[in-house]
Amino acid sequence: MPAYDYRCPACDDLFEVKRPASARDEVCCPSCGTVAKRVFTPVGVVFKGSGFHNTDYKPRPKEDAPASSPASEAPSCPAAKDGGGCSSCPAAG
Secondary structure, eight states: OOEEEEEOTTTOOEEEEEOOTTOOSOOBOTTTOOBOEEEOOOOOOOOOSSSSHHHHSSOOOOOOOOSOOTTTSOOOOHHHHTTOOOTTOGGGO
8 A cells, every 4th residue: 555645734744644546535634633735755766778868868988999009919928939839829820
């Protein structure tokens, strides 16, 4: 059963009532007995995943690609310099 917030216009008391969504009768303030008005509170929404404007059309940062980087080259095997090396060594060609 959902809970709804109500505020009393007479004594400004804020209280919560659990009741079915289909109930249409009036809610009275527990402090003074005056008919209270329902308070609508905002709900936090998080947009995750695809299908939302802020995730699909957001400008992506440009990545700077370096011209040549020592990390992108194949590592050399010290055993390959001597004519040896292993079968998985890139320098064993």
